[in-house]
Amino acid sequence: MRVLRALTVTAAACAAIGLSASFAAANSPQGGGNGPSNVTVNPYSVHQGASMQVSAAGCGHGGTVWSNGNFPQTNLSAGSIGFATVRIFNHASPGHHTLSVKCHDNSLVATHRFTILPGNGAQGGIGGSFGPSTAETAIGAGLVGVAALGAGAHVMRRRRPAGSRG
Numbered sequence: 001m002r003v004l005r006a007l008t009v010t011a012a013a014c015a016a017i018g019l020s021a022s023f024a025a026a027n028s029p030q031g032g033g034n035g036p037s038n039v040t041v042n043p044y045s046v047h048q049g050a051s052m053q054v055s056a057a058g059c060g061h062g063g064t065v066w067s068n069g070n071f072p073q074t075n076l077s078a079g080s081i082g083f084a085t086v087r088i089f090n091h092a093s094p095g096h097h098t099l100s101v102k103c104h105d106n107s108l109v110a111t112h113r114f115t116i117l118p119g120n121g122a123q124g125g126i127g128g129s130f131g132p133s134t135a136e137t138a139i140g141a142g143l144v145g146v147a148a149l150g151a152g153a154h155v156m157r158r159r160r161p162a163g164s165r166g
Contacts, residue, residue: 035108036063036101038081045115049090055083056110059103067099070116076101094118 038057046052054065054076062078070092076082086099094116102109132140 035059035106036103036110039099039101039110039112041099041112041114045117046088047117047120048088048092048094049120051085051087052114053083053085054099054101054112055081056101057081059101059105061103061105063101063103065099065101067097067114069093070097070099076103088116090120092116 035058036056038055040055042053042055052071054074056063056065056076057080059076059082060078060080063076063082064073065076065084065086066073067086069089071086071088074084074086076084096113096115098111098113100109100111
């Protein structure tokens with residue numbers, strides 16, 4: 001009895017897989033199966049003025065990515081998975097927005113949501129590219145001058161003859 005149940009379940013699973021494969025082949029999109037799919041953004045939430053990576057499958061000959069008022073139209077690289085790096089406008093309005101992806105060889109358009117956060121993000125990774133301000137330079141120069149005077153006074157005091165210390 002158990003063997004009969006196992007064979008029945010296996011036969012039903014094979015039939016379901018076979019039917020779904022033929023159904024998927026019959027409903028493929030126009031243009032030879034090309035068209036944007038699996039659109040992703042990284043990061044999902046991005047600050048004004050920051051960059052965001054967009055990827056999409058199905059655009060073997062490349063495509064374009066756009067979001068009106070949020071970043072300029074950008075080219076999507078060719079390949080099984082295309083990539084584009086977009087820079088959010090400094091004046092883009094914060095909130096939830098939608099971007100669109102269209103392949104060069106197909107008229108289908110895929111969309112994906114993302115969020116723009118207010119204000120500029122932290123300027124991490126810049127390292128020493130920002131120099132000190134004028135006030136910081138003046139304070140540093142003053143501290144170096146005071147240290148030089150103190151060191152000079154110490155050296156002069158140690159150089160006096162032993163008889164004159166008194």
